[in-house]
Amino acid sequence: MSEAKIRIRGLSKAFGPKKVLQNLDLDVPDGQSVVVIGGSGTGKSVLLKCILGLLQPDSGSIRVDGQEVVGAGRREMEEIRRRFGMLFQGGALFDSLPVWENVAFGLLATRRLDRSAAHAKAVETLGRVGLPAATADLFPAELSGGMQKRVGLARAIAGEPDIIFFDEPTTGLDPIMADVINDLIRDLTREIGATALSITHDMASVRKIADRVAMLYDGRIIWEGPVAEIDASGNDYVNQFINGHADGPISFGQEQAARRA
Numbered sequence: 001m002s003e004a005k006i007r008i009r010g011l012s013k014a015f016g017p018k019k020v021l022q023n024l025d026l027d028v029p030d031g032q033s034v035v036v037i038g039g040s041g042t043g044k045s046v047l048l049k050c051i052l053g054l055l056q057p058d059s060g061s062i063r064v065d066g067q068e069v070v071g072a073g074r075r076e077m078e079e080i081r082r083r084f085g086m087l088f089q090g091g092a093l094f095d096s097l098p099v100w101e102n103v104a105f106g107l108l109a110t111r112r113l114d115r116s117a118a119h120a121k122a123v124e125t126l127g128r129v130g131l132p133a134a135t136a137d138l139f140p141a142e143l144s145g146g147m148q149k150r151v152g153l154a155r156a157i158a159g160e161p162d163i164i165f166f167d168e169p170t171t172g173l174d175p176i177m178a179d180v181i182n183d184l185i186r187d188l189t190r191e192i193g194a195t196a197l198s199i200t201h202d203m204a205s206v207r208k209i210a211d212r213v214a215m216l217y218d219g220r221i222i223w224e225g226p227v228a229e230i231d232a233s234g235n236d237y238v239n240q241f242i243n244g245h246a247d248g249p250i251s252f253g254q255e256q257a258a259r260r261a
Contacts, residue, residue, distance in 0.1 A: 004063075005030040005163060005195040006051065011060035012219075013046055020046045022219030024060070033189060033196040035206050035227075037241065038216035039250065044199035047216065048165055051197070052084065053077045064163070082110065085161035085194070087185075089168040091152045093140040099126070100136035103154045112159070125154045129184055146177040153181070157188055164189060166198035170205045182208035203242050206230075215241065217250070 006028035013021040020043040028034045038044050049055040051062055053069055062069040064080055072080065093102045101108070103125055104118035113121060123133045129150040140148055149169070156164055169185060170178035186209045189196045200206060206213060207227060214224040215238050223235040230242060240248030 003030050004028060005065060006197065007061075007063045008051075009061045011047070011050060011062065012058045013043075013050060013055065014058055019219055021050070021057070021060075024216075024220055026214055026221050026224070028195060028197050029212070031193060031195055032211040033186070033198065033209055034212045034214060035198045035200060035210040036214050036216050036221075037199075037201060037203075037206060039201065039241070042216050043219060044216055045167065048167060048197070048199060052081065052086075052165070082106075082159070083162055085156035085159060085164040087149075087152050087156040087164070087166045087169055089171050091140070091148045093148060093151060093155075095140050097139075098136065099138050099140065099143070099151050102140065102151055103136075103158050105155060106159050121158060122154070125158045126151070128157070128188065129154045130180075145172055146174075146180070149173060149177075149181055150184070153184055153188070157192060157194075160192055162194055164194045164196050166196065166200075166209075168200050168202070169198065169209075170200070170202050175204075178202070178205065179208070185209050203244075206242075 004027040008024060008026040011021050011024040024047070036044055036047065046055060050057050051069065053072065057070055060070065067080065069080060100119050100122035103122035104113065107113045107118050107121060108115065119136065123136050126133065126135055131147065131150055135147070140151070143151065166185060170181055173181060182205050198209060210227040212225065213227050213230050214221045217237050223233050223238045225233065230238065233239065236249050240250050
C-alpha cells in the first residue's frame with residue numbers, strides 16, 4: 001500500500017454525552033480512493049468535518065502529507081483547504097449565482113483567475129462532466145438534480161485539487177444517474193491523479209469508485225481493506241451492512257438511537 005496522504009490516529013469527538021468518534025485510526029493512501037461506509041448517524045460526516053477543520057476534535061491527530069490539521073491556525077488551515085475539492089451531499093450550489101460562478105467560486109475567491117479566465121475554466125470543466133457550454137449561464141434552479149450534481153462535481157475538480165472529498169455523492173439520484181456520477185467520479189479522480197475520500201451507504205457506489213473500503217461503527221473503523229475483499233471480510237457487521245440484512249449485530253434500535261443523539 002502506498003504512503004498515506006491522510007493519516008488519522010486516535011481521533012475522538014463527542015457532543016455532550018454522545019461519543020461519535022472514539023479513538024479512530026484511518027489511512028488514506030496517496031493516489032487511491034478510500035470509501036468510508038456505515039449507517040446513518042455513525043459519524044461519517046463528523047469525520048469529514050474534522051479533516052476539513054470545520055470541527056475541532058476532542059483528541060487525536062490528522063496529518064495531510066505530514067502536516068498536522070488538528071490545532072492548525074486560520075491561515076495554515078486556509079492553505080491546507082486550498083488543496084481540497086469537495087462534492088457536497090446536497091450539491092450546496094449558490095442559487096443566486098450562475099452555474100459558471102458556482103464552478104469557479106474557489107478560483108475567484110482566492111483570486112487565482114480573473115472573471116474572464118474563470119468563466120473559460122468553468123466552461124471547460126463543465127465539458128469534463130458532460131455538460132454543454134450553454135449550461136454555464138443558467139442558474140441552479142434551471143437544472144435537474146443530476147445536472148446539479150454534475151455542476152457540484154465540476155466545482156470540486158475545477159482547481160485541480162490533489163485531495164477530493166465526496167459526501168454521499170449519489171444521494172437523491174435515480175439508479176442510472178447515480179451510475180453516471182459514479183463513473184465520472186472514478187474517471188475524473190484518476191485523470192487528475194487525486195486522492196479521494198468518500199462517505200456513503202450506497203454499496204453500488206462503493207463498488208464502482210473505491211480502491212479501499214473502511215467501515216465505521218460505534219465510533220471506530222471496525223474493518224478496512226481492498227474493495228475486492230469486502231464480500232469475504234469475515235466481519236459480521238460488514239456482512240450485514242453490505243447485504244442489507246435486518247438481522248445481525250447491527251440492530252434497528254441502535255441505528256435509531258444514533259440518529260436521535
